[in-house]
Amino acid sequence: xxxxxxxxxxxxxxxxxxxxxxxxxxxxxxxxxxxxxxxxxxxxxxxxxxxxxxxxxxxxxxxxxxxxxxxxxxxxxxxxxxxxxxxxxxxxxxxxxxxxxxxxxxxxxxxxxxxxxxxxxxxxxxxxxxxxxxxxxxxxxxxxxxxxxxxxxxxxxxxxxxxxxxxxxxxxxxxxxxxxxxxxxxxxxxxxxxxxxxxxxxxxxxxxxxxxxxxxxxxxxxxxxxxxxxxxxxxxxxxxxxxxxxxxxxxxxxxxxxxxxxxxxxxxxxxxxxxxxxxxxxxxxxxxxxxxxxxxxxxxxxxxxxxxxxxxxxxxxxxxxxxxxxxxxxxxxxxxxxxxxxxxxxxxxxxxxxxxxxxxxxxxxxxxxxxxxxxxxxxxxxxxxxxxxxxxxxxxxxxxxxxxxxxxxxxxxxxxxxxxxxxxxxxxxxxxxxxxxxxxxxxxxxxxxxxxxxxxxxxxxxxxxxxxxxxxxxxxxxxxxxxxxxxxxxxxxxxxxxxxxxxxxxxxxxxxxxxxxxxxxxxxxxxxxxxxxxxxxxxxxxxxxxxxxxxxxxxxxxxxxxxxxxxxxxxxxxxxxxxxxxxxxxxxxxxxxxxxxxxxxxxxxxxxxxxxxxxxxxxxxxxxxxxxxxxxxxxxxxxxxxxxxxxxxxxxxxxxxxxxxxxxxxxxxxxxxxxxxxxxxxxxxxxxxxxxxx
Numbered sequence: 001x002x003x004x005x006x007x008x009x010x011x012x013x014x015x016x017x018x019x020x021x022x023x024x025x026x027x028x029x030x031x032x033x034x035x036x037x038x039x040x041x042x043x044x045x046x047x048x049x050x051x052x053x054x055x056x057x058x059x060x061x062x063x064x065x066x067x068x069x070x071x072x073x074x075x076x077x078x079x080x081x082x083x084x085x086x087x088x089x090x091x092x093x094x095x096x097x098x099x100x101x102x103x104x105x106x107x108x109x110x111x112x113x114x115x116x117x118x119x120x121x122x123x124x125x126x127x128x129x130x131x132x133x134x135x136x137x138x139x140x141x142x143x144x145x146x147x148x149x150x151x152x153x154x155x156x157x158x159x160x161x162x163x164x165x166x167x168x169x170x171x172x173x174x175x176x177x178x179x180x181x182x183x184x185x186x187x188x189x190x191x192x193x194x195x196x197x198x199x200x201x202x203x204x205x206x207x208x209x210x211x212x213x214x215x216x217x218x219x220x221x222x223x224x225x226x227x228x229x230x231x232x233x234x235x236x237x238x239x240x241x242x243x244x245x246x247x248x249x250x251x252x253x254x255x256x257x258x259x260x261x262x263x264x265x266x267x268x269x270x271x272x273x274x275x276x277x278x279x280x281x282x283x284x285x286x287x288x289x290x291x292x293x294x295x296x297x298x299x300x301x302x303x304x305x306x307x308x309x310x311x312x313x314x315x316x317x318x319x320x321x322x323x324x325x326x327x328x329x330x331x332x333x334x335x336x337x338x339x340x341x342x343x344x345x346x347x348x349x350x351x352x353x354x355x356x357x358x359x360x361x362x363x364x365x366x367x368x369x370x371x372x373x374x375x376x377x378x379x380x381x382x383x384x385x386x387x388x389x390x391x392x393x394x395x396x397x398x399x400x401x402x403x404x405x406x407x408x409x410x411x412x413x414x415x416x417x418x419x420x421x422x423x424x425x426x427x428x429x430x431x432x433x434x435x436x437x438x439x440x441x442x443x444x445x446x447x448x449x450x451x452x453x454x455x456x457x458x459x460x461x462x463x464x465x466x467x468x469x470x471x472x473x474x475x476x477x478x479x480x481x482x483x484x485x486x487x488x489x490x491x492x493x494x495x496x497x498x499x500x501x502x503x504x505x506x507x508x509x510x511x512x513x514x515x516x517x518x519x520x521x522x523x524x525x526x527x528x529x530x531x532x533x534x535x536x537x538x539x540x541x542x543x544x545x546x547x548x549x550x551x552x553x554x555x556x557x558x559x560x561x562x563x564x565x566x567x568x569x570x571x572x573x574x575x576x577x578x579x580x581x582x583x584x585x586x587x588x589x590x591x592x593x594x595x596x597x598x599x600x601x602x603x604x605x606x607x608x609x610x611x612x613x614x615x616x617x618x619x620x621x622x623x624x625x626x627x628x629x630x631x632x633x634x635x636x637x638x639x640x641x642x643x644x645x646x647x648x649x650x651x652x653x654x655x656x657x658x659x660x661x662x663x664x665x666x667x668x669x670x671x672x673x674x675x676x677x678x679x680x681x682x683x684x685x686x687x688x689x690x691x692x693x694x
Contacts, residue, residue: 181194472527
């Protein structure tokens with residue numbers, strides 16, 4: 001009996017290996033396909049739905065297109081005509097078709113595509129789907145269209161200028177310069193053709209300019225008439241030209257054109273057309289103008305540097321001369337005095353006077369130099385207070401009277417004493433007026449005249465100094481107030497000085513908010529300097545309540561620690577002005593002082609007998625001279641009472657008189673609250689010695 005029949009053995013190793021190789025090959029193909037960026041691969045089912053895509057397709061569709069019908073890639077008009085279905089049917093019948101045309105992205109933008117659509121069949125030969133490979137060739141398409149357009153331009157130009165065959169290669173090359181505007185006119189300068197560059201530049205199309213003269217359309221009224229005549233004459237002679245002119249676009253924009261015009265002739269030499277190539281050179285021209293302006297600025301800067309260098313040399317020479325001149329007198333007479341060569345007392349006194357005068361001249365030179373240095377460094381400070389300009393002008397005239405009398409110069413003075421106060425530094429304002437007067441005396445010849453006037457003009461004090469001196473030439477008039485500038489800067493000039501006085505005048509006046517001007521009819525015609533300073537604002541009316549006083553003299557400027565500075569102090573304030581009394585009272589109350597006020601010297605003397613104050617504050621101007629009278633009439637038991645004097649006229653003479661009258665401290669109006677409180681606190685400590693004596 002036969003045993004079971006052996007089944008033949010089947011080796012599956014090769015099959016397993018084949019499956020593994022197939023899987024690996026598929027994976028490699030997928031990776032290769034996804035790595036292609038320029039092509040997109042879609043797989044469609046039998047109805048055209050997208051069932052698979054490469055990574056490139058996702059980039060093309062801005063996301064995965066799976067599940068959408070492939071007709072979404074066709075323009076709408078193609079879809080309405082049924083083109084997607086026709087392409088599928090043709091691919092099913094032919095197996096593979098190649099297409100070109102516009103396709104659409106999801107954002108609505110179009111691209112020119114080369115498409116291969118292939119039918120996929122199952123083992124039985126039936127179509128089960130499709131594979132579509134798409135290549136974006138938009139860039140190439142645009143290049144082809146541009147080339148085609150250029151070819152059409154060339155053909156049209158050849159037809160237009162068929163009589164000038166010898167010039168056609170040049171003309172067609174020019175016509176294709178897309179960065180330039182090209183215009184062709186007939187011999188009468190009527191436009192027959194323009195290229196796209198002309199339209200882009202001017203905004204005019206061929207239909208708008210055909211038959212017109214391009215100059216009439218584009219040239220503006222600013223075009224140089226000589227240039228227009230030159231172009232017209234060259235064209236009339238049948239000759240070309242090259243110019244740059246200002247043109248206008250269709251919208252009215254201005255731009256500069258570089259135009260090159262050449263005649264076109266036929267084979268017999270007859271003139272048939274003109275061809276013009278135009279380039280926008282606005283930027284180049286602007287750059288050229290900027291370079292020219294830069295060169296001019298550099299030239300001016302170089303000239304200014306050379307001028308400043310020359311002025312510096314002149315100034316150093318002048319400075320040496322001005323310092324050595326008084327020094328010679330000082331050393332010479334000092335030597336004579338030392339050697340006993342001056343036998344008489346009169347000669348010795350004259351020598352001392354000369355030495356003193358020359359030393360003062362040197363001191364003034366040094367003071368002017370220091371002032372200019374502080375101006376340059378920005379450290380020119382002012383001690384601002386109310387200033388009576390009538391007193392300042394009178395003082396300045398008194399200081400120059402001796403020099404004027406030595407030259408027999410007559411001084412005419414017309415001052416308006418009611419001109420009002422200005423807010424400023426009295427010493428600096430006196431310096432400015434004195435410099436103007438000194439300048440007038442210096443440049444006025446003997447037996448001349450100087451007129452000084454002061455008046456109120458439109459909320460300002462106007463001071464004029466007019467002389468009959470040598471005058472100022474028109475070429476130097478603009479430089480009068482510049483430092484180190486002199487009309488005669490030579491070492492042999494007749495008049496000394498460093499050329500700083502008038503520069504200081506301008507700076508002092510301007511820093512006070514004013515202005516200074518000079519006028520002169522020319523050489524030997526004299527000069528007039530006019531200074532205007534704004535009047536100090538004046539508050540009209542009197543304060544009738546403590547609240548108004550607080551507004552006039554606020555305590556906001558006091559630091560917090562000042563609240564206890566005057567605790568326990570008794571202060572007597574003597575002032576005939578209610579506003580001033582209440583303002584001072586407000587500040588002192590804010591520092592916890594006990595304040596009693598009096599409006600006259602008589603009232604104050606009555607209070608002193610029973611009040612026993614720690615500090616006395618008195619306005620020196622109260623009741624005319626009553627402030628000083630009060631100080632002189634203080635009882636013997638009050639002679640050691642600390643006194644703070646308040647004044648609005650703080651000249652050196654006023655301060656000297658005040659301190660000689662026995663005061664302990666002087667405060668200028670208007671005063672800062674912190675300064676008032678600090679002075680009273682300091683005097684309060686002195687009052688302990690005063691109380692010990694009574």
